[in-house]
Each structure stands twice: as structure tokens, then as C-alpha cells.
Amino acid sequence: MIDPVITLTTDFGAGSPYEAALKGVIVALNPRARLIDLSHAIPAQDVWHGAFFLASAIPYFPADAIHVVVVDPGVGTERRLLCCDLGRHRLVAPDNGILSLLAQEHPVDQAVQLTNPRYWLPVVSPTFHGRDILAPVAAHLSLGVDPLDLGPPVDDLVQLPVPQPQVNEKAMEGEVIFVDSFGNMVSNIPARGLATKLPQVFVNGQIPARWVRTYREAKRGELVALASSTNLLEIAVVMGSAAEQLGRGRGTSISVRF
Amino acid sequence: MIDPVITLTTDFGAGSPYEAALKGVIVALNPRARLIDLSHAIPAQDVWHGAFFLASAIPYFPADAIHVVVVDPGVGTERRLLCCDLGRHRLVAPDNGILSLLAQEHPVDQAVQLTNPRYWLPVVSPTFHGRDILAPVAAHLSLGVDPLDLGPPVDDLVQLPVPQPQVNEKAMEGEVIFVDSFGNMVSNIPARGLATKLPQVFVNGQIPARWVRTYREAKRGELVALASSTNLLEIAVVMGSAAEQLGRGRGTSISVRF
């Protein structure tokens, strides 16, 4: 038998005792759980960043992994906590839209609200449901508990507005939706097929970014556009940070002309 | 049989080769060890921060975990290295007071000084006992070595002075003892029962912080007081950093009036 994988994605920041407590709760309930840190550096309470992160990473995991997501600015309010099966991926997370982007490609098969306190810690802090509800629920799931025992099914998940690119045969208009740790600016414009069309790319309507296939086709410091590793149009500075050089971030408009 | 859990708490900072070497030493001696990172971001040589961190996190772990703690400003001096059983929790750590807070709730059942070089690396660097003594000792413990084989029992552990709150029926006076990665300021004032008393809370004797049950009962930017997830009175700024907004940190006085 293979020990179950439980992954952790939080906005706790480096070295938080909250991360450590979460891990303790899980291995205390299921000593066979294999913990894998996905990130504890989602920017604090940045649900959108978390949504992009999950959409980029979760699809690579096997079906039997359980993913715990604690980016929960609404803790202590009426926002719901969920166990969701998105295609073959199972996540426990607050119902704040953080699953929206992942759900675009992996639609919801089943979602339940976590209401059954039998699978929670005996005492629940009003400010830390990650430790007291999400972590123990994930541990119980890894021990074989049926999601339908956790609470009632729900089908009206919170959706974040996902900015859609405008696409026609001559042009595409989109915006930056994610800035990675290198300062690369990833847009919502699909990159599939772009390479063969020799596109002209502009940041903010006017700053040209030369289309390349890889970083190394350009000189150090040059602003380029290329297909990101998630196959979206990305603006980058070779051996540098595009976000810093342009002084811009999420929401910056990106235009493509053919 | 379940593979043993060994957790790591250090002040090495992100990406240190010291963290990596520690992990190598452990899995080389016990390839079945499951390593769990608690933190490598304890502020450098900040024994007090480490003490609060351990008291917040270790109680959630199961009894058979082994916890390696390397915050060791006294490395190379006569300070002792210990294996301590605090209630059901087993830690290997320098004897510098870093276990003081945890030991308040989980008294020392047994402590031994690590003097038997049979369980160390063959060569011990004068500047890195974490890698050369603590890590191999933890690995040997996970293989079933009896702590009493590691060295002689000791019963005079170093204690950090733990600031105690002044409490009477009309008021409580305490201080901030921990600032978390969100900038929340956790005090040494117990929060149990406070909610029903509608307390008035002041930072530094004069700045009022409104008592709330959860962050979301207040407006963005408002200074509030609430029960922390470890059930201590905490000062927070909703969607912000209290420590930054107040320009204050550990030692800031906190007063409660009824």
C-alpha cells in the first residue's frame, strides 16, 4: 500500500508556527501521511494569486493526492469550507473562489460543505480553521473517509471573475494575471499557435516586446514575449525582472497584433 | 510499521546548505526517516522566538515524532546539547532555554546531555553541532536508541525568563511576546474567558484596540484585539500589519480593563 500524499498551500509566510501546527495535526491523525509543501508564500490573503498557483500546479499531481489550501481572509465569517473533487483532483479549501481557475479546466465533480464536527479538532479557534478544520478533514480523507460524510453537497461555489482575453483574427487583447518570482509577467492570452504567426506584442499598448521561442534568443535585458511554461503569453526580461523594469504588475494590458 | 517522523526547526534562513546537510545526515543514518520542515526561518540566534514557535507547534504532533532544534548561538562553547522528553514530546536541542515555554505546559519527564560520541558524526566541526551531533542523534533515536545511552541525565535546564502578566479582577497588564508573519502581535495575556467580559484593550497604555471575535468584525485597517489561535490576547490590524502600523514589536505593553 502506498502512503497517501497530502499537499499544503498557504499564505502563512516563511517560518510561521501556523504551518508547523497544520503539519502536526495531520501526522497526528494519520502518521502515514506524506506531506508535500507546495507553497507557504502565497501573498497574504491574495485569493487570486492562490487561484493561479493552484491552476498551474495541481494538474501535475496524481489523482489520489489530497490538497489542503489555506488562504482564508474570511476566516470566522459565514464563508463556507469545502471538500471539492475537480476532475480527479481533491482539494479542501475555503469557498472564496480560490478554486475558480483550476475549475475552468477540471470541472467540479462533487463538492461538499464541511459541517460535520466529527472530523474537526475538538476545539475550533475562530481565527484558524486551517489547523482546526481543514487539516483534520484532509487527514481523515487520507484515512478513507467518504466526502459525503463531511457535510452536505453544494453546487454554487464562489467564482472569481476571471478576466477573459478578446480574440479575433487580427489581434488579441488581454492582461497580466500573474507575476512569478523571477518577475516574469504571465498574461491571460493563450500562446498556443502564436509562434507560427510572428505576432507583434505590446505592453500597455505601446511598449514593444519581441516574440521569441526561448529566453536565450534575446540579449540580456531585452524585453521579450514568449509562451510561458503554462502556455500563456508571458512578458519577460532576459536575465532580469520584467515586472521591476516596467514598474508594472497584475492588470497591465497586453496586446497582440498579427 | 510506520516510518518515524523527524521534524526540523532552525534559524539557517532560506536556502542554506546547512539545512540540506542536516537532512542528508539524517537520511543517511535512517533512510526510513520522514523529514518534516517546521521552519528554517527562526530569526538568526533568536532563542526566544524559537521558544514561542516550539510552544505553538510541537503540542500538535504525535508522541513518537522526534524534533530537531538548531538555534544555537552558543555553538562551540560549554553550553550543553540535550535530548528532552517534555511530556510525550521528544526534542533534541541546545540547552539555551529554547524549550522553556513548551516546558511550562509539558513538564520535563527526562533530559539527558549528549556526551556519547558514538552517536555523533566521526568528525565534529566546532561551528556546526546541528549537523554533527543533533542530526545524527535524532536519526539514532528514530532507530530505537535509548536516550539514556546518549549521555547522563540532567535536571537543571536553562530557563528563559518568561514575562508573566499581572492579573486582577479589574485589569490585566502584559506585553507582546511574539510577532507573526502577518504582523499580528501576540501577548502573554490569556484570552480564555475574555470575550464574555467585553474588555477594553490598550496598546502602550493609550492606543485603544477594539475587542472582536474574528478579524472580519472590523473594518480594513482597524486596530483590534482578539483571541489568537493559541488563545492569547492578540493585537491585529484587519487586512494589514499591526506591528508595522504601530511601529512596535516584542515587549510592547498591553493593558486590559473590564
Add this chain to the structure above:
Amino acid sequence: MIDPVITLTTDFGAGSPYEAALKGVIVALNPRARLIDLSHAIPAQDVWHGAFFLASAIPYFPADAIHVVVVDPGVGTERRLLCCDLGRHRLVAPDNGILSLLAQEHPVDQAVQLTNPRYWLPVVSPTFHGRDILAPVAAHLSLGVDPLDLGPPVDDLVQLPVPQPQVNEKAMEGEVIFVDSFGNMVSNIPARGLATKLPQVFVNGQIPARWVRTYREAKRGELVALASSTNLLEIAVVMGSAAEQLGRGRGTSISVRF
């Protein structure tokens, strides 16, 4: 049977979705793999830093671990990807010199170029070979694939120029080759035997650093020289950062007189 260890060393930065995707790829192919994070904080594209990191950490690992290294500024160019056995240590990494320092002490037993797409992801992004080639290759190796199935042997690995110290009976001249997270400056001057010679140490030819055996032999703030935990001459400031106090880093000259 013991589950295989796969370690990860990257320059992705804290909280990158690239780290998470890498982990997903590995556990999807080999659900028994034990992932161990060595570092995701190698400075971006800093091959030399990565080389020192690996030389400091890998030797502590057992022989059957597999080490994935993704510091890959040349991704998408003709630079090769390799599986190398350096003594008993097996690494998958770009052929950019990042193995140079480790290979000085652990010579190459076998190296193959990764050319067989059977062991890659079905689609390979031009910008992320770590996820699409190195990670799946490591997973397949952990399942027992023979390195010789991965591609043809190579014997002309890229070598970084490794600065060598000048040593004679009266003096040694070297330079700082690594600055750790505490600001300690590690040089390329071997420290073995230095302690008995009462050496005089100078930074940049003129700033004296007193030789000590451990940090605690000096006062807070004093500039000292001592043997690093990797047994190289190290410049440190007690309870402070030498790199910050001196305003200097890699390449700074270090002189020793007897």
C-alpha cells in the same frame, strides 16, 4: 523495501508554482518517492552559488538518493541535460558547470546526456525542462531505469573555472567564494591545520580578522576568521553579518600570513 529519496535544488524562489509542478510530476510517476527540499532559494540563474551549495550538501546524503538540480539559465538552448554519477551520488542537472565543485572531490563515474524522450513528459515546454525532462527522468531513475537508457554517455562536462588559492609556507592568498545566509564569507582557503599556526588573516589585503576557533571566542560585532563547517577559512562577524559590515561579497581577496 525503502522508498526512494529524491531531493530538489532550484532557483525558483519561495512559493513558486514551478516548484509545486515539479513535485507533482515526480509523485505522479512514482508515488513512493520521498521528496526532500534542499533549497528553492539558489539566487536566480546563479550557477556558481548552486555549485557551492551542492558541494556542501550532497556528500552527506546516502548513495541511493537522486538529486534533481534546476538552475538552468540556458533552458531552450543547446546546453545538454545530464544524469551524472559523481562517486556514489547521482544527480540530474543541466550541463552548465553546476556540478564542477562537487566533482572535484567526487569524480564522475558515469554521465549520460538526456536524449531519450521516452522518459520525459509527452509535451516539453521550451522554457521549463526542469518540470518536463529532469523531474520525470528522476522519477524513472527512482523506479529502476538504467541511466544508460536515458541517452548516450558523455565525458566532456562543462567546467566552471574554480578559483584556486595560492599557497606557500609563509602565506596563502585566496578569495571569498560563498556568502551564507548569516552573512558569513567562506573563502577557497583550506582551513585544515591553520589553527595550530596562529595565522594572521586580512580581508582585502588590509582589514585584519582575528583567528578564533569558534564564534564565541570573540565579542559581538568583532570581525573574525575561523574554520567553516565545510573546513574552509571563513570570515564572520559575531552576532552579525560580515558581508554587510564589510560591504563585500564573492571575489573579495583573503590573505593569510604565518
